[in-house]
Amino acid sequence: MAAPIDAAASATSAAEDRISVASNWTLVWWRFRKHKLALLSAGILALLYLVVLCPDFFSTQDPERTDARQAFIPIQSVHFFDEGRWSPWVPGVVGKRNPVTLRMEWGADPSRKVRIGFFVDGPAYKVLGVIPAKVRLIGPLDPSQRIFLLGSDRLGRDQWSRIMHGTQTSMTIGLVAVTLSVVLGIVLGGISGYFGGWIDQVIQRLIEILQSVPTIPIWLALSAALPRDWTPTQVFFAITVILSLIGWTTLGREVRGRFLALREEDFVLAAELAGCSRARIILRHMVPTFLSHIIATSSLAIPVMIINETSLSFLGLGIRPPAISWGVLLQEAQNIQTLALAPWLLLPGLLVIVAVLAFNLVGDGLRDASDPYSK
Amino acid sequence: MTTGAAMGEARAASPALLRVRNLRKFFPISKGIFRRTVGHVRAVDDVSFDIQEGEALGLVGESGCGKTTTSRCILRAMTPTAGEMLYRTRDGRDVDLAPLSRRDLRPLRAEIQMIFQDPFGSLNPRMTLFDNVGEPLLVNGMRNRSERMDRVAELLRLVGLRAEFMHRFPHAVSGGQRQRIGIARALSTNPRLVVADEPVSALDVSVQAQVLNLLLELQQRLGLTFLFVAHDLSVVRHISDRVAVMYVGQIVELAPTSSLFARPRHPYTSALLKAVPVADPRVPTGDVLLKGEVPSPANPPSGCYFHPRCPFADERCRRETPPLRDIAPGHVVRCHHAERLELAGAA
Numbered sequence: 076m077a078a079p080i081d082a083a084a085s086a087t088s089a090a091e092d093r094i095s096v097a098s099n100w101t102l103v104w105w106r107f108r109k110h111k112l113a114l115l116s117a118g119i120l121a122l123l124y125l126v127v128l129c130p131d132f133f134s135t136q137d138p139e140r141t142d143a144r145q146a147f148i149p150i151q152s153v154h155f156f157d158e159g160r161w162s163p164w165v166p167g168v169v170g171k172r173n174p175v176t177l178r179m180e181w182g183a184d185p186s187r188k189v190r191i192g193f194f195v196d197g198p199a200y201k202v203l204g205v206i207p208a209k210v211r212l213i214g215p216l217d218p219s220q221r222i223f224l225l226g227s228d229r230l231g232r233d234q235w236s237r238i239m240h241g242t243q244t245s246m247t248i249g250l251v252a253v254t255l256s257v258v259l260g261i262v263l264g265g266i267s268g269y270f271g272g273w274i275d276q277v278i279q280r281l282i283e284i285l286q287s288v289p290t291i292p293i294w295l296a297l298s299a300a301l302p303r304d305w306t307p308t309q310v311f312f313a314i315t316v317i318l319s320l321i322g323w324t325t326l327g328r329e330v331r332g333r334f335l336a337l338r339e340e341d342f343v344l345a346a347e348l349a350g351c352s353r354a355r356i357i358l359r360h361m362v363p364t365f366l367s368h369i370i371a372t373s374s375l376a377i378p379v380m381i382i383n384e385t386s387l388s389f390l391g392l393g394i395r396p397p398a399i400s401w402g403v404l405l406q407e408a409q410n411i412q413t414l415a416l417a418p419w420l421l422l423p424g425l426l427v428i429v430a431v432l433a434f435n436l437v438g439d440g441l442r443d444a445s446d447p448y449s450k
Numbered sequence: 451m452t453t454g455a456a457m458g459e460a461r462a463a464s465p466a467l468l469r470v471r472n473l474r475k476f477f478p479i480s481k482g483i484f485r486r487t488v489g490h491v492r493a494v495d496d497v498s499f500d501i502q503e504g505e506a507l508g509l510v511g512e513s514g515c516g517k518t519t520t521s522r523c524i525l526r527a528m529t530p531t532a533g534e535m536l537y538r539t540r541d542g543r544d545v546d547l548a549p550l551s552r553r554d555l556r557p558l559r560a561e562i563q564m565i566f567q568d569p570f571g572s573l574n575p576r577m578t579l580f581d582n583v584g585e586p587l588l589v590n591g592m593r594n595r596s597e598r599m600d601r602v603a604e605l606l607r608l609v610g611l612r613a614e615f616m617h618r619f620p621h622a623v624s625g626g627q628r629q630r631i632g633i634a635r636a637l638s639t640n641p642r643l644v645v646a647d648e649p650v651s652a653l654d655v656s657v658q659a660q661v662l663n664l665l666l667e668l669q670q671r672l673g674l675t676f677l678f679v680a681h682d683l684s685v686v687r688h689i690s691d692r693v694a695v696m697y698v699g700q701i702v703e704l705a706p707t708s709s710l711f712a713r714p715r716h717p718y719t720s721a722l723l724k725a726v727p728v729a730d731p732r733v734p735t736g737d738v739l740l741k742g743e744v745p746s747p748a749n750p751p752s753g754c755y756f757h758p759r760c761p762f763a764d765e766r767c768r769r770e771t772p773p774l775r776d777i778a779p780g781h782v783v784r785c786h787h788a789e790r791l792e793l794a795g796a797a
Binding site: 094095097098099340341342344345346347348349350351352355360363364 | 525527555556557559560562563564566567568571572573574575576578582585586589590617618619622623635639
């Protein structure tokens with residue numbers, strides 16, 4: 076009789092011991108883990124960033140390969156079994172010009188099966204621009220064939236491959252812009268909050284001015300001012316800087332507020348009285364206290380940046396072709412013809428929604444978990 | 451001021467550990483967009499006292515009387531507006547703490563430590579108790595981790611905790627235990643002067659007594675010198691050798707604990723003593739002694755700061771600011787009528 080009670084008691088005390096020595100990050104993780112939707116979203120984001128690392132591996136072909144005779148091909152359905160055996164294939168397409176509208180109309184050609192496979196060799200590419208490789212996650216067994224898993228656009232480019240490359244640009248721009256904003260926000264907000272006085276006044280007024288300027292027009296103006304002869308890479312970085320120059324203000328305010336509050340905390344005074352240096356007080360005591368909060372805020376800021384980039388590119392003022400981003404892809408879907416005849420070109424919009432939702436859910440989960448001492 | 455110094459010298463067979471002279475801390479009140487200074491809050495206004503080595507000096511008063519500001523000035527958590535704070539260092543030099551820069555203060559930090567009021571806010575929640583207690587050791591040059599471990603274990607045992615506690619985080623220990631941790635941290639560098647700012651007022655009554663007894667025991671064992679800031683007279687009585695009473699930024703009475711409690715010379719001290727509840731239903735609660743509010747330190751009354759609330763105030767009190775003067779050996783008071791008044795003490 077006594078034994079099970081003892082066992083239960085020691086079990087609870089073991090759990091308590093585990094909590095007693097759990098660091099803040101452990102507690103944050105335990106709490107985040109309970110948020111199933113956030114966990115799922117984190118998985119989606121991990122997948123998206125895997126694509127960011129190497130979009131070529133995930134695409135079936137060169138996203139720039141055009142063929143006017145293969146424009147507006149609809150989504151091809153993937154079949155995994157052929158006559159009961161594992162042998163993935165997609166049906167071949169055959170085009171017939173409509174004699175009335177003179178438009179190409181695509182249909183499946185049941186007589187022709189394009190065999191596809193996983194981890195097949197395709198056109199050569201370089202991982203991160205350095206390591207040469209040619210294996211692709213999915214592709215036709217016969218390299219001379221083309222498959223269009225998500226259809227093709229008006230120039231006959233494969234949308235699946237273009238989405239993969241667009242993901243790289245759009246997700247990177249969000250991350251880099253937010254990182255830049257965070258750095259600017261922490262440095263300027265930190266200076267403002269820690270030192271106070273006239274420098275605080277200057278920074279706060281600057282933030283007010285930046286926040287009172289309507290963002291869309293200023294983005295338009297700044298992007299329009301970019302020289303037309305810049306390479307896509309230069310434009311990419313310029314857009315990133317423009318996004319973050321405006322984006323840091325909110326974070327700067329928050330960091331300042333945290334510094335102001337923390338300056339009055341007893342444990343900061345205790346560190347001061349212990350003889351800690353300024354750098355140690357800031358890095359060991361103040362920054363860790365609001366770091367989890369900053370991470371949560373940043374993960375909520377990334378989707379805003381992604382949407383901003385997408386909107387700018389959609390309007391033709393952000394990333395410009397031949398660079399590919401979700402916004403650039405959506406530009407293809409700007410006219411009524413596309414909406415009516417090639418609705419699959421709207422799919423990048425779906426991806427924007429998924430990514431933004433995932434970021435928001437993860438951000439929410441992190442924000443709730445970032446203060447593990449609250450109930 | 452001269453009388454305060456005379457009092458210090460009268461007691462001083464050995465020179466005092468800390469001599470505070472004419473300490474002032476004014477906070478500017480600014481208005482408008484140009485932050486023009488329109489006045490000052492005279493939080494600490496001409497405070498002088500001595501702390502002898504090995505004694506516990508209690509500093510009492512109502513909220514806002516400047517007792518915390520005084521203690522923060524001594525700790526140099528803030529820079530005083532004027533005055534001297536002569537501290538006798540371990541190697542026998544006299545240093546004025548008031549004008550020292552951040553850099554010059556650092557070697558002295560180890561000698562003057564603080565115990566905080568709030569056991570929850572004073573420990574960094576993101577660091578283990580080992581890191582919290584061991585931090586003063588680390589920044590004062592004890593680089594070796596295992597050496598620090600040993601010292602922290604010793605400190606935890608000294609304050610009555612198990613050494614295994616050091617791996618825990620502050621969220622895993624109770625308020626009373628946290629306060630013990632705070633005490634361990636304050637003692638880690640072998641300080642000579644410990645400033646305790648209301649060290650028990652945030653604790654449960656049952657835990658208060660334990661922590662007070664621990665402080666008393668540590669004082670005797672380690673020969674510590676305490677500046678004990680509190681608003682609760684019964685707590686101060688328990689632990690202090692001498693008591694200074696503050697009112698609106700000034701010391702109004704300073705005396706050995708027994709004589710202050712037996713025969714207070716200032717009407718304000720007497721009123722404070724009467725406000726202490728007695729755990730005996732047969733003792734009448736008495737009349738409400740103090741009428742009105744504590745005056746604002748930004749705009750103190752004329753003459754004696756206490757005259758608007760004092761039942762014994764006369765014309766002279768309204769006009770003339772009383773000096774702090776000796777009335778008995780080691781007993782100073784800031785009242786024109788101290789000799790004349792027969793004030794009730796505490797039981």
